[in-house]
């Protein structure tokens with residue numbers, strides 16, 4: 541496989557850019573505040589959803605070995621006709637791959653059928669996570685991967701981890717939504733100069749419906765002539781938290797990107813802060 545050398549993605553200006561569409565990087569690329577999540581999408585449904593997302597302007601796609609859809613994501617990226625360098629592809633190694641991370645990274649490249657991965661993420665803290673991260677650090681130097689990220693690392697997990705690696709991750713992806721706001725963790729990560737990306741920005745499948753019926757969100761949405769989903773995504777990005785909502789519905793996919801033409805005021809942000817229940821929807 542031919543591997544091209546690319547400068548690493550730099551990530552440092554997040555706090556100053558809290559409501560921008562993306563974070564500029566050294567080489568002119570940008571890490572978008574909104575990307576597209578692909579958990580639970582498989583086969584043609586996944587290809588179509590990712591194509592739809594790319595067609596309507598998303599430029600960051602989140603997948604993982606665990607989702608079993610890297611092949612479909614790669615297919616959609618290839619079919620889109622969009623310059624590969626304009627798309628950020630992020631994928632994840634699962635803990636059962638950590639002991640043989642080099643092999644797993646090559647496997648991800650093969651399944652995605654692309655010649656580099658933009659952000660390679662560790663899915664969870666686990667035995668051998670530091671060794672797996674060292675493998676990612678090596679392949680960044682080789683040009684197979686541009687940047688590293690970690691997922692499901694909170695304060696104690698990230699403190700333990702970061703002291704043992706040399707390249708700072710550009711992002712930490714954690715469960716964050718109005719019912720699980722995790723503000724102290726976000727502030728801790730952002731103070732380290734690391735981007736926070738929310739998984740389950742709507743609380744996840746099975747919970748999103750309840751969130752969208754919340755009277756506080758509906759009232760704010762009504763005031764801005766937006767949907768509750770758009771208000772939630774706008775709330776995230778005004779906290780400088782990037783989002784990767786998932787959807788198989790083209791209308792929702794399009795709607796979720798239309799969050800840069802309105803602003804929540806301090807009172808609205810305070811009301812949404814009041815919805816926190818410290819209610820985590822997944823175990824990790």
Ligand SMILES: NC(=O)c1ccc[n+]([C@@H]2O[C@H](COP(=O)([O-])OP(=O)(O)OC[C@H]3O[C@@H](n4cnc5c(N)ncnc54)[C@H](OP(=O)(O)O)[C@@H]3O)[C@@H](O)[C@H]2O)c1
Nearest residue numbers: 577578579739740741742743744748769785786787788792
């Ligand atoms: N790192 C990790 O451990 C981890 C864990 C979980 C997830 N993730 C990532 O985070 C991404 C997001 O999580 P998720 O997709 O599971 O949950 P989510 O984004 O919180 O919610 C998705 C649900 O919201 C609905 N939805 C989306 N947009 C909508 C809209 N505008 N109006 C009404 N309903 C809407 C979707 O239904 P429709 O399909 O009908 O639109 C779907 O049921 C995943 O796809 C994955 O990439 C990472």
